[in-house]
Amino acid sequence: MCYDDNARPPLPPGQGGSARGEDIVLTSADGTRFAAYAAQPDQPLGAQVIIYPDVRGLHQFYKELALRFAEVGIQAVAIDYFGRTAGLTARDDSFEYMPHVQQLQLPGIFADVKAAQDYLYGTPAGKKATFLVGFCLGGTLSFLSGTQQDFGFAGVIGFYAGMSRNMGGEGTLLDRAAQIKYPLLGLFGGADQGIPNEQVQEFEQKLKQSGIPNEVISYPGAPHSFFDRRATDYAEASSDAWNRVLRFISAHAQNV
Structure with missing residues (x-):
């Protein structure tokens, strides 16, 4: 396990601006619904990020990381991996992640990140340079x-x-x-x-x-x-x- 429920991302350098975040559900090309967390900066810059979590999927560390990016002007969406096998259930420390990790397939990952990219491009900030x-x-x-x-x-x-x-x-x-x-x-x-x-x-x-x-x-x-x-x-x-x-x-x- 990479980060537990008490882990928190360090603060980025400098004076951060304001941002807002929300839990969302995205739909992949094969119809899979999966959890994500979107963070919007009040003053967006020219870049966007898609966040891939550790083996536990979308838990609090990555939601807060998305907010930290947004506070420095970078729109962010963090995605969960396990919509196909674990649905929209919670990813806290009690989540038995390894059986789901073992079922991951790259085509599904790529389809989910494409859905996240499409989500970012469809926001008011529009299409910007995208980083993973x-x-x-x-x-x-x-x-x-x-x-x-x-x-x-x-x-x-x-x-x-x-x-x-x-x-x-x-x-x-x-x-x-x-x-x-x-x-x-x-x-x-x-x-x-x-x-x-x-x-x-x-x-x-x-x-x-x-x-x-x-x-x-x-x-x-x-x-x-x-x-x-x-x-x-x-x-x-x-x-x-x-x-x-x-x-x-x-x-x-x-x-x-």
């Missing part, structure tokens, strides 16, 4: 979604993206790194026991060989899930991560 931001399983899915040309993303961002999960038998993230089509920002904990530094280095090397614009950062001594307001020992790493995410979005939003 994912955590843990969501980081892996962010990068795998980046292999799909049709989305037209401005960039893909992943925190602690696992390298060895073979999603749907189509290969691991390391296997498919060279297929990523969009600028990429990868953020890792240097002391993350589940993602060896050797894998992170191999991932970065494959991105460089393919020519994908990328920035891969590993924070020495930081564990998995270091990006948490409670993790005061890693506050500096969290602050740097926020700054890198916002700079990445600002830089690549202009290229779309």
Whole structure:
């Protein structure tokens, strides 16, 4: 498990503006209804984000993260993965997520993110540069979604993206790194026991060989899930991560 019910995203840098958020239900192309959380800035900028949660799906950490993005002017929608197998039930600590994780298929994920993208494009803010931001399983899915040309993303961002999960038998993230089509920002904990530094280095090397614009950062001594307001020992790493995410979005939003 990446974040429990008490985890909260760190605050972004600077003075945040006002924003509002709401629980919504989206419908995928195959008719699946799934939960999402939308956050609207009062003063929107030129970018939007779709948030991929960790293995537990859409829980409070990601709703608050969507609000934090909106407070700095970036419209956000966080999505749940499990509409096909768990419906619209709650994703608190009592949710038995692993049976549902094991049933995830990439075509369903891609259909759901397309529904989220269509939702963003249909809001009053309209069509803007769209980025994916994912955590843990969501980081892996962010990068795998980046292999799909049709989305037209401005960039893909992943925190602690696992390298060895073979999603749907189509290969691991390391296997498919060279297929990523969009600028990429990868953020890792240097002391993350589940993602060896050797894998992170191999991932970065494959991105460089393919020519994908990328920035891969590993924070020495930081564990998995270091990006948490409670993790005061890693506050500096969290602050740097926020700054890198916002700079990445600002830089690549202009290229779309």
